[in-house]
Amino acid sequence: MADVTASLIASARPALDEGLLRALAASLGEDAAAVQRRLAALARYEAADEPDRVRHLWRFTNPAALLPAAIGTAAAGGAPARAPRPGDAAAVIDLWPGMAPVLETAPGLPEGTIMLAAGADAGAQPATDLFGALNEAAWNAGATVKVAAGARLAGPIHVRVHAAGPAALPRLRVEVGAGAEASVVEQHVGGGPDVRVAGRTFVAAGAGARVRHALVQVWEAGTCGHLAVETAAAADADVLTVCGVFGGDDTKLEVEAVLAGAGARSEIIGVALVAGKQHADVHTCHRHAAAHTASRIDYKAVAGQQARSTYTGLIRIDDEAHHCEAYQENRNLLLSSRARADAIPELEIHNQEVSCSHGATIAPVDEEQLFYLESRCLDPREALGLVVGGFLENTLARLPDDARAMVESFVGPRLATIREGTA
Amino acid sequence: MSDQMLSPDHPSVVFACRNLRVFVKDGDNEKLIVRGVDLTVRRGEKHALMGPNGSGKSTLAAALMGHPSYRVEGDIWLEGERVDTLEPHERARRGLFLSFQYPxxxxxxxxxxxxxxxxxxxxxxxxxxxxxxxxxxxxxxxxxxxxxxxxxxxxxxFSGGEKKKLEILQMLLLKPSFSLLDETDSGLDIDALKIVSEGINLASGPQNGLLLVTHYQRILNHVQPDVVHVFMNGHLVRTGGMELVSALEERGYDWLADEAAVAEGSRA
Structure with missing residues (x-):
């Protein structure tokens, strides 16, 4: 039986070869070193095992549903129209499959504050997993954004990652120099039926840097994909990772935050709102690799209709990482009897001088709360909206004001459509 | 005094129910909790509903508001209109209010x-x-x-008292035409009881009415009901005035058990 499953996934794995990758590199104007990195990744892609569906990390999501059918070299469609730069943004970057990244900075921003380079390979650890190696070999939209050491950006950097064509393979690297403060909003937009995405994002926070990185997935219906985020916090750096899963059909999002330097802090705040037959499979890992580091995870999922939420969360404390604090919380609210949530918290602790805790709940919406609100003149949709808003409130309250406003701008409309379907 | 013969859509009637029966799910079956209640409240009237624990008072109040756990037979009238087929929020928007025993x-x-x-x-x-x-x-x-x-x-x-005060605050703001107050006095200290009672009196006027479910005379001394009903075993077994409250304080409910049995027999 296992062999049959493995062969099904193997057959779903898109074919890659050297000619294709060379053509892809040529279309993006890459140098020889970049081509060699792609070819090295190709070897790892071909050697990569299929995700093991017996283990919990892939038990709930079929990787075959996320993989693109084929990888091409041509840009998807003609020259796309760019949305205007939001007024408060320090810069906007658009990433389209098969096209070079486009940067637009706010007028008056000192030269060298934000720098953009095509591609995103510098400093990345070679990936050995199937999705990681696929992205590394065949990425078709890539950018490295560098924020100069000591810079203080007044507004966020918006990165709009467009899902298009049969396969969007975006690759983004954000490097925030020592002592700098930066906020990056990575919005995954676009997509449609049969569009598949395999994306990778790396966020490196230099010593003492303060970085806010938000990844918001608002794909069109029909889109499926795998998104991975790796953050690394150097000594005394402070990294906030905000995740929002709202759109698409099936999404697997993996966030691995490494507290690499002493005194580093990392917080992950996540919200998923899914309905219909959507599936949001979110995995977080906080790895404490240094002493005196602190991490916190607060992930909330709301599932309506027949939607499904899966959360697996690992806190790992390395041998040398004494005097660490780690907390993980996952709460799930089910709006219908057919919605489903799974929560699997994990602790892997190799040093005893630490403080770690976690909590997880899965609960249906409280009918008595709804009746109370309805007895106060609120119709069932308004009542449900208040209850769901209340459920998310203490999580959203942890966000800085502008990040909260940004997340709420996606929560509100999504909730409205979920209520339409539920009422 | 209320007049049970008054038509429920008479302009002087603010709230009425006729032959109200309330069923609750009991495994695969249904259990009858409220066994045929007729009630007529005229504008400006305050009614009290007293009865022993487990008699179905709270069930009656929640069912009148449209709680989804109950199946209801019979008519419910609010300001001359049938509301028994309406959703809870529709009843509320038309002026029905329930102060919860446990907000x-x-x-x-x-x-x-x-x-x-x-x-x-x-x-x-x-x-x-x-x-x-x-x-x-x-x-x-x-x-x-x-x-x-x-x-x-x-x-x-919130403490018990804070919750009850907030219930009556909502009654003041929403200005309902008919209020069901389910043991709003329970868990209140003397000061809070006075404040809650004054709030109820302030929210009451010549055009609206209320039904105050309680175990105790104390709140009735403040609110002064026009009509007092005794509810036992799913029936209204006796209707009177404040003298009925004194009799209950003195003698308990047992002496009315025979009437409850008669009511049961007459419905059977």
């Missing part, structure tokens, strides 16, 4: 946001922020609730 906490929703949404729904129009704030401050002062509660989460971590 439900809704964490994450502030009292202010909840009240603003509720009032807008009742009045059919958004309320300007400044006007709303002023109205809220006045109501909080009337009910002697600390204004800091405006920004707290609804009933979340």
């Amino acid at each position: 439900v906490a809704v964490p994450g929703v502030t009292v202010a946001n909840f009240l603003r949404a509720s009032l807008a729904a009742r009045r059919g129009a958004e309320i300007p922020v400044r006007a709303f704030r002023q109205e809220l401050n006045e109501a909080f002062a009337t009910m002697s609730i600390d204004p800091s509660f405006i920004t707290r989460y609804l009933n979340d971590g």
Whole structure:
């Protein structure tokens, strides 16, 4: 039986070869070193095992549903129209499959504050997993954004990652120099039926840097994909990772935050709102690799209709990482009897001088709360909206004001459509 | 005095029910809790409903509001219109109000946001922020609730007294035509009971009515009902005035057990 499953996934794995990758590199104007990195990744892609569906990390999501059918070299469609730069943004970057990244900075921003380079390979650890190696070999939209050491950006950097064509393979690297403060909003937009995405994002926070990185997935219906985020916090750096899963059909999002330097802090705040037959499979890992580091995870999922939420969360404390604090919380609210949530918290602790805790709940919406609100003149949709808003409130309250406003701008409309379907 | 023969759509009647029967799910079967209640409340009247524990008083109140756990047979009339087929929020918007025995906490929703949404729904129009704030401050002062509660989460971590005061505050703001007050006096100290009673009296007027479910004479001394009903075993077994309350305080409910049995027999 296992062999049959493995062969099904193997057959779903898109074919890659050297000619294709060379053509892809040529279309993006890459140098020889970049081509060699792609070819090295190709070897790892071909050697990569299929995700093991017996283990919990892939038990709930079929990787075959996320993989693109084929990888091409041509840009998807003609020259796309760019949305205007939001007024408060320090810069906007658009990433389209098969096209070079486009940067637009706010007028008056000192030269060298934000720098953009095509591609995103510098400093990345070679990936050995199937999705990681696929992205590394065949990425078709890539950018490295560098924020100069000591810079203080007044507004966020918006990165709009467009899902298009049969396969969007975006690759983004954000490097925030020592002592700098930066906020990056990575919005995954676009997509449609049969569009598949395999994306990778790396966020490196230099010593003492303060970085806010938000990844918001608002794909069109029909889109499926795998998104991975790796953050690394150097000594005394402070990294906030905000995740929002709202759109698409099936999404697997993996966030691995490494507290690499002493005194580093990392917080992950996540919200998923899914309905219909959507599936949001979110995995977080906080790895404490240094002493005196602190991490916190607060992930909330709301599932309506027949939607499904899966959360697996690992806190790992390395041998040398004494005097660490780690907390993980996952709460799930089910709006219908057919919605489903799974929560699997994990602790892997190799040093005893630490403080770690976690909590997880899965609960249906409280009918008595709804009746109370309805007895106060609120119709069932308004009542449900208040209850769901209340459920998310203490999580959203942890966000800085502008990040909260940004997340709420996606929560509100999504909730409205979920209520339409539920009422 | 109320007149059971008055037609439920008579202009002087604010609330009525006829042959009300309430069923609750009991495994695969249904259990009859309220066994045929006729009630007529005229405008300006305050009625009290007393009865032993487990007699079905709270079930009656929740079912009249439209709680989804109950199946209801019979008519419910509010201001001359049938409301028994309406959803709870539709009944509420037409002026029916239920003060909960155990008000439900809704964490994450502030009292202010909840009240603003509720009032807008009742009045059919958004309320300007400044006007709303002023109205809220006045109501909080009337009910002697600390204004800091405006920004707290609804009933979340409130004491029993605070919850009951907030229930009556909502009654004042929503201006219902008929209020069901389910043991609003339970769990209140002497001061809070006085404040809650005064709030109820303030919300009462010549055009509306209320049904106050209680175990105790104390609140009735403050609220002074026009009509007192005794509810036992799913029936209204006796209707009278305040003298009935004194008799119950003195003699308990046992002496009415025979009447309850007769009522049971007559319905069977």
